[in-house]
Amino acid sequence: MLSFKVVTGSISKNKFTSRLSTSVACILLLPTTACSQSETKSAQSIEAVNVNNTVAASNNISTLRIGYVGSSEPTGALGWAKKKGILERDLQKVGFQNITFARFPNGPDLNEALVAGQLDVGSLGDTPAIILRARGQQTRLLRISQFNTTAWLVAKKNGPRSLAELKGQNNVLVKKDEILGSANPPNSAFSTFLGIIAQLTKTNVYLGITKGAFAAAREYTKTTTKPWITSGVDNATQDPYILHHYGDFWVEIQAAIALADQAAEKVQTAWDKDVNLTHQERGEVAIVVSAAKALATRVGIDITNRIFEVTGSRATATKYGFDRYWRDLRTFTLHDPVDYKLRAIGDWVLNEQLPVITQYS
Known part of the structure; x- marks a missing residue:
């Protein structure tokens, strides 16, 4: 644009x-x-x-x-x-x-x-x-400079469900006090804190996609998936390997949620300090948020890929749309490299170095 x-x-x-x-x-x-x-x-x-x-x-x-x-x-x-x-x-x-x-x-x-x-x-x-x-x-x-990318339309309940429904609409009011601008003073640790909040927001979006994939796969397994011919059971919900996978999924999701919740608590505490937030405190919060995002990315990519192991080949049909979970998550997680977050975390663990302040850390 x-x-x-x-x-x-x-x-x-x-x-x-x-x-x-x-x-x-x-x-x-x-x-x-x-x-x-x-x-x-x-x-x-x-x-x-x-x-x-x-x-x-x-x-x-x-x-x-x-x-x-x-x-x-x-x-x-x-x-x-x-x-x-x-x-x-x-x-x-x-x-x-x-x-x-x-x-x-x-x-x-x-x-x-x-x-x-x-x-x-x-x-x-x-x-x-x-x-x-x-x-x-x-x-x-004047214009948008890039096309054919993925975007999300977030609306209230009973709100627009597609871009087509937004055509001709111009009744969206955003008040000045609803827009977060630059903090004052501009050189404070708090002035760069919005980037950390954005990273936590993305983390929870990743978790939402992952939980959606888990729920959709579970429903399909309970109603449609057939047990393997040598499983010795009559229902897919009793197949030992399917049970093993779902147990693994659940443990991964709970761990990612717990770390994201921990990060959210630290973000709230830091936010409440406003301009009194120190650079040390800001950096430590950035580390926790980066850890939560890295884990949410790893867990999400793993589960959205492996749900087909518990749903079966028929679940790959386009009418079910199970592939959208991996595609959406894979696209969104490429926003900023997780490798650099893990490197920053490692530098903090071994050398007590806080991450470099950017819009992503």
Whole structure:
């Protein structure tokens, strides 16, 4: 998605805005020509453009300042165009002789630079851009930069059940005080705590998918699965190996739930401390949440795959849809690598090193 922020001034700016519109059009074309989506880390990528009075004061603008969120080089269409030289080539055609890139650890930090006039273009996630708009900054959503990805529609009971039911609806009200913005002071441990909450939220979504798969498989086993011909029993619910698998499933799920609940209690305690939360306390909570997420991922992937061992070959028919549990969970758990969480946990266990603060830890 693309979001434009335009702050007009009384000094001549027509030449710049015309040039910027042309150059941004080049950027808009990139998502449709990028060859690989595997390099794009965010399914909701936004380019935000800021035209401020300082930049607009000159008709001789030769440098375009681009900010992005990440740990290394830009990814996705922006990174692809930069690597191929397409971005620099096409922007030079419309008058930008120099292009600078600035990396930010998260969207809120990029927002601050954009508002302060330190950037002209920013590539960031959709949530920070929405928050920026909610705070009164004039932004405009232009487009989605990635398609054919998986998304979830979460609704109240008796609410919309599909995207088609949302068509034409515009009566969704979100009040300003319902949006969590950046904490104050910005350098406190608490200011980065929302990322930990997001990780715990994902953990519980993983557990929900896993529990759903378990419940669906159990019902199918009790009503449809046939015992194996050499099992010596008349019902699948008495098959010794099916019983063994369900016992294993149950133990794994209970362990993952217990660790997630423990993490939730620590998150609540930390949240209640607000700006008094220390960096040590924040780091220890991040470790527990990472552990809960790693276990929920491992257990979920295992169970959503193994349910077919207790349901049988007929259960693979598309009419049952049992494969959706693994597919949904496998997709969601790729959001950020569990390997890095396990590495951070190991570094804490052996070296007492707290995890590096990012939007994922």
